[in-house]
Amino acid sequence: MSVWRQDGTDLLLSVRLSPGAAREDVGGCWTDEKxxxxxxxxxxxxxxxxxxxxxxxxxxxxxxxxxxxxxxxESGDSNRLKRLRIKGGADALARLSAIIREWVEAA
Structure with missing residues (x-):
């Protein structure tokens, strides 16, 4: 299972957000109990x-x-688990998926 998927011409991205952090950063992957x-x-x-x-x-x-x-x-307004829609993201699928893949592999 991946942190993103294509939905028509958009991308859906699953993010686990940690607010109030010392620094802003994207990277790593978290797997839930499911x-x-x-x-x-x-x-x-x-x-x-x-x-x-x-x-x-x-x-x-x-x-x-x-x-x-x-x-x-898309979901997770008051939850740390969020689903974001990136409109038109499928138009740049190769570029955006490469960026996301780098983030996931960063630990």
């Missing part, structure tokens, strides 16, 4: 009023060099 894999991400923002979610989107958009407006939160 065997689902989640990309690990850390942001400095606190988990109140969507600040951590906004920081996560900003971090991923910057690191992927993809428009911030293309990211939307």
């Amino acid at each position: 065997g689902a894999q989640w990309l690990c991400a850390r942001v400095r923002a606190v988990p109140e009023k969507g600040k951590a979610n906004g920081a996560l989107v900003a971090l991923l958009a910057k690191e992927m060099d993809w428009p911030r407006s293309a990211f939307s939160l």
Whole structure:
């Protein structure tokens, strides 16, 4: 099972977010009790009023060099396990999947 999958012309990305971290970073993989894999991400923002979610989107958009407006939160608004939709991500599937693969392999 992968941390991302294609959904039409979009990508769905599964992320385990750690808010209030000392530094912002993306990398590593966490597997839940059902065997689902989640990309690990850390942001400095606190988990109140969507600040951590906004920081996560900003971090991923910057690191992927993809428009911030293309990211939307599908699920996990108040949970550390989040599913993000990246609109139009399938158009750059090879490039984006290579970036995600590097993050997952980083430990």
